[in-house]
Amino acid sequence: MAQGMSSKERLIHRNENYRGKNMREDILEYLQNEIYNRCQKETNKFGMGCYYHIAAVVKNAEILAEKYGADKEIVMIAAWLHDIASITDYSLYELHHIHGAEMAYPILKEFDYDDNKISLVQECIKNHRGSVNLEKNSLEELCVADADAISHFDSVPSLLYLAYVQRGMGIEEGKEFVKDKLTRSFQKLSAESKKYYQNKFEKVMEVLN
Ligand SMILES: [Fe+2]
Numbered sequence: 001m002a003q004g005m006s007s008k009e010r011l012i013h014r015n016e017n018y019r020g021k022n023m024r025e026d027i028l029e030y031l032q033n034e035i036y037n038r039c040q041k042e043t044n045k046f047g048m049g050c051y052y053h054i055a056a057v058v059k060n061a062e063i064l065a066e067k068y069g070a071d072k073e074i075v076m077i078a079a080w081l082h083d084i085a086s087i088t089d090y091s092l093y094e095l096h097h098i099h100g101a102e103m104a105y106p107i108l109k110e111f112d113y114d115d116n117k118i119s120l121v122q123e124c125i126k127n128h129r130g131s132v133n134l135e136k137n138s139l140e141e142l143c144v145a146d147a148d149a150i151s152h153f154d155s156v157p158s159l160l161y162l163a164y165v166q167r168g169m170g171i172e173e174g175k176e177f178v179k180d181k182l183t184r185s186f187q188k189l190s191a192e193s194k195k196y197y198q199n200k201f202e203k204v205m206e207v208l209n
Helices: 007-019 025-040 049-068 072-081 084-088 090-110 115-126 139-154 156-166 171-187 191-208
Strands: none
Touching: 025 049, 025 072, 025 084, 025 090, 049 072, 049 084, 049 139, 049 156, 049 191, 072 090, 072 115, 072 139, 084 090, 090 115, 115 139, 139 156, 139 171, 139 191, 156 171, 171 191
């Protein structure tokens, strides 16, 4: 680190290192706004909870990229875009990983994003679904898929709301529903991420028991 930096400069320097050098903050900022706006529209049948889900995926994807030494920019851009098809058009939900990858191209091209990087982002979107159990070909794909699976643990109140309010379940039924959903999400994680999130899993299950 350069000599003679003020403490503020040092802090900025450290921050840049943490965020990854030359990250396309313009794209990340645009995506955050764009996803927020799309989630707010009436055409989004999943409601605003979906925005908080996507934001939690971005947060966990960044943590995992740091942990595994993956390309943080690719991982975070893909995390913002991974459910874009579902929130934009409900009829695309079933194959949202494929449609989402297609929708990502013109958005990123508009920012003059490098074609090779766009392909990497598209692969992350295509292979993010643990339930479809697609093979993960890169660290970046693994980060996005694992972040998607673990994101439920950051939105336990939404799951409780889904069980008790939206589905009108009783206390026991709702509790089992949420525990089952969380357990299945945890099972989708890679072996390495299971170890990393084990503590979080146990704590959340303890609260629900
Ligand atoms: Fe998702």
